[in-house]
Amino acid sequence: MRTRTARIAVFLSVLTIIPVGIGALHAQTTAPDSAFVKKSYAISMGRTTGGIRLVHMRLPDEKEQALTFYWRDRHALHQVDKTGLVGLGAGLVINGGAGGLDAGAFEEELKDLGSSISLSQGRTNTQGSLVAPMAGLEATGKLLASVLTEPRLPKITLERRKRFFINSLKVADEKAENLANKALSNLITGDHQVTRLNNLQPLTLISDVTVEDVDQWRKAVLARDNLTVVAAGPLSREEAATFVDRVFSGLPESATIKPAIPFKPVSLAKTIVIERKVDQTIILMGGPTEWTTGREGAERNIALNVLGGDFKARLFVAIREKLGASYGASASISGVLYDHGIFAIQSSVAHDKAVAALASMREEYRKFLADGVTTDEVEPLKRRMTAGLPDTMRRSGSAAGSIRASMLNGLGYEAADEQPKRMQSITSDGVNVLIRKHLPAALTTIIVAPSAQGLNADCVIASLEDLPKCSKP
Amino acid sequence: MIIADILAEVQQVTHIALMNSLKLARFSGLVLLALSLVLSSRLVAQERLVSDRVFLVPDPKSNAIQFQMVVLAGSADETNMVQFGLAHYLEHLVLVGRNSGNTDAAVRFFADGSSNGWTNARATTYIHRFPANAKDVPERLDRLFRFYTERLSDFSITPEDAARERNVVRQEHDQRYAGDPYSATGIEVTRYLYPDSPMGRWTIGTTETIAAFSVEEAKTFHKRWYRKGNVYFMVTGPLQDALVKDIAEKYLKPLDASVPPSREWVSKPLVVKPESKTFRKTDKRIANASAYVTQLFEVPETDALKTIATRLILSNFLSSKLSGSPHSALVEGDNPVASAIVAASVERQLTGILSVSLGATPELGRTADEQVPVLKAYLKQLAIKGIDEATLERLKRRFARDYKRQLDEPQSTSGRLIGWLTAPLPYERLADLPEIVANVTTTDLSAMLKVISGNGREAITIYEPKAD
Numbered sequence: 001m002r003t004r005t006a007r008i009a010v011f012l013s014v015l016t017i018i019p020v021g022i023g024a025l026h027a028q029t030t031a032p033d034s035a036f037v038k039k040s041y042a043i044s045m046g047r048t049t050g051g052i053r054l055v056h057m058r059l060p061d062e063k064e065q066a067l068t069f070y071w072r073d074r075h076a077l078h079q080v081d082k083t084g085l086v087g088l089g090a091g092l093v094i095n096g097g098a099g100g101l102d103a104g105a106f107e108e109e110l111k112d113l114g115s116s117i118s119l120s121q122g123r124t125n126t127q128g129s130l131v132a133p134m135a136g137l138e139a140t141g142k143l144l145a146s147v148l149t150e151p152r153l154p155k156i157t158l159e160r161r162k163r164f165f166i167n168s169l170k171v172a173d174e175k176a177e178n179l180a181n182k183a184l185s186n187l188i189t190g191d192h193q194v195t196r197l198n199n200l201q202p203l204t205l206i207s208d209v210t211v212e213d214v215d216q217w218r219k220a221v222l223a224r225d226n227l228t229v230v231a232a233g234p235l236s237r238e239e240a241a242t243f244v245d246r247v248f249s250g251l252p253e254s255a256t257i258k259p260a261i262p263f264k265p266v267s268l269a270k271t272i273v274i275e276r277k278v279d280q281t282i283i284l285m286g287g288p289t290e291w292t293t294g295r296e297g298a299e300r301n302i303a304l305n306v307l308g309g310d311f312k313a314r315l316f317v318a319i320r321e322k323l324g325a326s327y328g329a330s331a332s333i334s335g336v337l338y339d340h341g342i343f344a345i346q347s348s349v350a351h352d353k354a355v356a357a358l359a360s361m362r363e364e365y366r367k368f369l370a371d372g373v374t375t376d377e378v379e380p381l382k383r384r385m386t387a388g389l390p391d392t393m394r395r396s397g398s399a400a401g402s403i404r405a406s407m408l409n410g411l412g413y414e415a416a417d418e419q420p421k422r423m424q425s426i427t428s429d430g431v432n433v434l435i436r437k438h439l440p441a442a443l444t445t446i447i448v449a450p451s452a453q454g455l456n457a458d459c460v461i462a463s464l465e466d467l468p469k470c471s472k473p
Numbered sequence: 474m475i476i477a478d479i480l481a482e483v484q485q486v487t488h489i490a491l492m493n494s495l496k497l498a499r500f501s502g503l504v505l506l507a508l509s510l511v512l513s514s515r516l517v518a519q520e521r522l523v524s525d526r527v528f529l530v531p532d533p534k535s536n537a538i539q540f541q542m543v544v545l546a547g548s549a550d551e552t553n554m555v556q557f558g559l560a561h562y563l564e565h566l567v568l569v570g571r572n573s574g575n576t577d578a579a580v581r582f583f584a585d586g587s588s589n590g591w592t593n594a595r596a597t598t599y600i601h602r603f604p605a606n607a608k609d610v611p612e613r614l615d616r617l618f619r620f621y622t623e624r625l626s627d628f629s630i631t632p633e634d635a636a637r638e639r640n641v642v643r644q645e646h647d648q649r650y651a652g653d654p655y656s657a658t659g660i661e662v663t664r665y666l667y668p669d670s671p672m673g674r675w676t677i678g679t680t681e682t683i684a685a686f687s688v689e690e691a692k693t694f695h696k697r698w699y700r701k702g703n704v705y706f707m708v709t710g711p712l713q714d715a716l717v718k719d720i721a722e723k724y725l726k727p728l729d730a731s732v733p734p735s736r737e738w739v740s741k742p743l744v745v746k747p748e749s750k751t752f753r754k755t756d757k758r759i760a761n762a763s764a765y766v767t768q769l770f771e772v773p774e775t776d777a778l779k780t781i782a783t784r785l786i787l788s789n790f791l792s793s794k795l796s797g798s799p800h801s802a803l804v805e806g807d808n809p810v811a812s813a814i815v816a817a818s819v820e821r822q823l824t825g826i827l828s829v830s831l832g833a834t835p836e837l838g839r840t841a842d843e844q845v846p847v848l849k850a851y852l853k854q855l856a857i858k859g860i861d862e863a864t865l866e867r868l869k870r871r872f873a874r875d876y877k878r879q880l881d882e883p884q885s886t887s888g889r890l891i892g893w894l895t896a897p898l899p900y901e902r903l904a905d906l907p908e909i910v911a912n913v914t915t916t917d918l919s920a921m922l923k924v925i926s927g928n929g930r931e932a933i934t935i936y937e938p939k940a941d
Contacts, residue, residue, distance in 0.1 A: 063881065104794030104801055111793070112867065114874050133878075160812045163837065167760040167938065174758040175652070279651035280644065310587060311580035321578075324637035327645040348648050350640065380584035387585070387604030390536040391884075 041393055041416045043403060044237060050245035051253075052224050055403055055413040057232040059396055065137050065233030066396035067130040067244065068404040073221045074258040076123050076197060077337075082213055083196045084206030087165055088158065089214045090121035094128075096157045098147040103157065106143065115140040117147070123197060123337060125408065126221060130247075131397045134234060141247045148222055149250035153211050166203050173464060176448040177348065179274060180284040183446045183464060185342060187471055188288050190266040194337050224248060226255035228407065232400035263337045269442035272459045272470045273452035280326075281354035282448040283361060286344030287440030289333055294410035296438075298423055299431045300333065302381045303439075306373045307331040307364070308345055309381075314368065315345060318360045325353035329361070343439055355454050358447070369439060372432030386423045389416060519886045522900075523714045526701065527721040528890060530709040532883035538610065538710035540601045542621045543891055545705075546698030548678075549594040549671035549738045553693075556685045558642070558678020561592040563691045565638040567599065570630045572623050579620060583613065593676055596895035605711050614708070614720050621706075622724040625699050628692075635688045643683050650677070654756040655936070662752055662932045666769050671738050672822065701725060703733040705894060707887045739897065743826050745771045749931040757939040763815055764844035764936075765832035768929040772921065774825040778902055782910040783917045784819045784827060786868050790860055791817035791831070795867070797858065802851055803833060810847050812836045819925065829925045832934075841935045856926035859919045869911060876907050 076086035113136030265288035308331025315329035329347035406415035459470035586603030667673030816832030
């Protein structure tokens with residue numbers, strides 16, 4: 001331990017990170033015998049000497065240091081002719097090798113160090129991570145720096161990835177669950193560019209992407225002023241700041257940020273049957289929502305769990321236990337763009353019980369909207385969700401991931417410190433207000449089944465190509 | 474990748490869970506990280522055997538308590554082929570059944586917790602988790618031990634619940650496997666590779682055998698295998714030995730301690746009949762063409778751990794991108810023949826039985842069929858060249874580090890233990906593994922390579938997209 005500390009000290013230089021908020025006060029004011037164990041994670045935020053926004057959490061007993069990071073990135077929305085870049089760019093950078101190492105050698109170096117790094121691109125940001133044992137931290141940081149600043153971007157790797165991507169897209173709709181979800185999503189996103197991102201049609205949106213496109217995207221987005229880093233692990237704030245500056249110092253100073261493209265979802269309340277030979281009938285009901293994972297996210301998770309979470313959930317009891325129609329049922333909200341998402345409930349059911357299952361799902365949702373959740377349902381979920389946080393926050397990798405997620409969800413870096421108090425304040429009445437505010441009164445129903453008979457469909461189609469005719473009023 | 478390695482499961486795992494179900498693959502992934510080796514000193518394991526068949530894994534910093542009952546019986550222990558899949562059906566019945574101390578289904582044991590179960594060829598496991606800061610932790614542990622020890626004596630289920638769960642298992646089958654071309658072919662390949670062994674069947678059963686399930690047969694299976702001498706309990710969390718010991722012994726001591734019958738698939742050696750068969754699946758749900766060569770071999774085995782240690786190193790080499798690996802030989806270079814390696818492993822399936830699997834997707838302009846001789850030739854070449862000393866030491870260092878890392882993580886301990894005990898391997902030997910891996914030599918690797926480059930029972934599988 002001493003040896004490691006001494007070695008790190010050699011490369012530490014100027015340390016200028018300004019604590020913006022520390023949760024220590026919370027700990028002092030928390031009743032120790034509370035069912036909601038109050039934790040102070042002492043998370044702070046500031047800027048490094050190099051100007052990078054850094055959130056820091058110290059875990060002195062951990063044996064690994066983690067960094068999670070993200071750049072704002074709306075390039076995917078603006079890539080009208082090469083939308084497929086979103087599924088190719090980050091993967092090529094991270095999997096193509098860097099500097100003097102080809103892809104295989106790069107990967108094996110990481111294995112020798114016992115470390116991992118990642119990079120992935122989304123609709124509104126690009127994210128990455130580094131997790132390394134302290135003994136291999138410096139070397140892992142150098143590998144990450146080299147892959148960000150001098151990636152090899154081999155053409156053969158891009159061509160292979162494009163081929164896999166295109167082939168996978170060609171068959172994706174053969175899976176009935178995918179087909180139903182894509183149909184619902186397309187109806188809600190309408191003719192917005194995000195629909196191109198969902199569908200990636202025509203396939204030239206992928207095949208036309210070149211190594212130069214990837215390089216251009218990388219240089220435009222992966223810059224220091226556009227970067228937020230979360231550091232969790234044994235490094236002190238000062239040590240972390242210096243390490244972060246060294247890893248990311250080779251990036252351009254400023255990024256080219258593309259503007260947001262306004263989005264307005266389409267609401268529709270129809271029953272659409274896609275007739276297809278399938279082993280089970282897929283029932284998917286959903287609609288647009290703005291219930292994000294941000295400030296009202298805990299209530300959202302409670303509501304979704306009550307309706308379609310685990311073995312205690314209402315849909316599970318109704319569809320599996322009472323009808324024996326399905327292996328399970330779920331409720332979810334998936335992100336579309338910015339604060340917009342799609343609320344959906346779904347189950348794969350036996351054909352001969354499809355009509356009963358559909359009626360049951362509709363009835364459960366009607367009751368859920370009308371009556372909401374009960375205190376008996378909410379309180380155990382609060383305890384479970386609160387209990388899970390300390391285990392997440394005690395490991396470097398999961399803590400850094402959780403803090404980054406909180407920030408991307410608009411909760412701020414200090415969300416973990418606030419969570420126990422926040423959870424304690426939640427009531428069933430409060431959840432019910434949000435259910436009525438955010439969940440659609442009427443849902444679009446997509447059913448994939450061998451026959452539409454008995455399902456009272458407003459529109460019956462054979463494939464997604466016919467979907468536009470169902471969206472007409 | 475470590476215990477997936479060690480434990481080599483051919484059988485598919487099935488679960489009662491909806492989503493977030495514990496898959497063996499996931500569990501193996503955790504366990505994988507667990508096993509690496511120590512070159513100089515014996516490592517201290519986290520777990521403690523606090524009572525007969527009861528492990529406690531102390532995790533003082535965790536805010537969760539996990540309880541597991543592991544039954545050393547799975548689908549490979551079934552004898553009624555008309556109702557094959559019963560071990561998994563019984564898992565459903567146990568989790569939805571009631572008893573005097575628990576009037577709701579066991580899947581809803583604690584309102585603020587979670588419950589689940591899984592079954593594979595070798596074992597059935599029941600899992601419950603709840604917050605460690607619950608005010609009634611001792612009472613909760615008491616309820617769990619009481620429920621499961623009662624379940625070891627008997628279980629009851631209403632005809633309506635039993636019929637419904639049969640339908641639920643059928644829906645689970647359809648949701649997981651029915652529409653999947655890889656599963657359909659995988660079932661055929663497994664049956665061919667193990668023609669006379671229970672390892673040749675998939676745990677969940679078929680639509681026909683599921684339809685035939687009866688509570689009477691489930692009870693017969695239960696009576697044979699669900700007994701104190703054939704289960705382990707594992708509790709993980711911030712708990713003291715005495716608490717777990719006292720509760721466990723209160724319920725376990727009075728139980729019949731008779732040992733279960735010997736397991737046929739463990740005691741009867743498998744005889745491999747060398748031959749080759751090609752399986753071809755052309756389907757519009759297949760995205761990319763690929764070819765797999767899977768072979769079964771008999772290997773001389775004086776010590777199971779030696780075989781396991783050697784194949785661990787070999788498997789890690791095959792799945793790497795190190796010089797001489799399938800990736801470096803077939804995907805990289807100026808004239809690549811494959812665009813990706815999609816399978817590369819050596820597994821110890823049973824006593825003295827190894828399976829080797831290599832798979833690749835063809836490079837542009839090549840067919841999946843053309844991959845087959847390339848994959849076979851690669852193994853033969855590797856047997857001639859062997860694996861050099863520097864590479865072996867590199868792999869051993871990685872293993873040692875990962876093993877140590879896993880021992881430091883209490884949350885992964887039960888997975889490591891379950892993998893080991895259900896293999897089945899004796900607990901007393903678990904601590905020996907690091908040293909045995911540390912002592913693997915290039916000669917050991919060459920001897921194993923010589924075996925697996927010979928003639929085994931071979932399944933060649935070709936997957937092709939169906940053109941419009």
